[in-house]
Amino acid sequence: MSLWERDGLVHLNASRSGGDDGLHWNASLAVEREVWRRTRLFAELARDNASTLLNAGVRYRARRDRLALDFSLQRRRADGGVQNGAIIGVGWYDL
DSSP states (O other): OEETTTTEEEEEEEEEEEETTEEEEEEEEEEEEEEETTEEEEEEEEEOSSEEEEEEEEEEEEETTTEEEEEEEEEEEETTEEEEEEEEEEEEOOO
């Protein structure tokens, strides 16, 4: 869904899967918004049966629709513990 006069997006995903231990629900909600020319802020909250992931960062499109650079921080809660991390990513589109 487009927000902020086409400067931002909201994504909602939900799924259900079955296994030996029963049905599991998975869901995620993500938002992103352009804040400067070719620069977007993004955040995602994802939940599955036993863990929660929060990821937030910034994406810069170095070459429009071709090359993107990401930096994000994440926090994952699972099995009674918490893990934090940083991610540096490179996305190359239309290979």
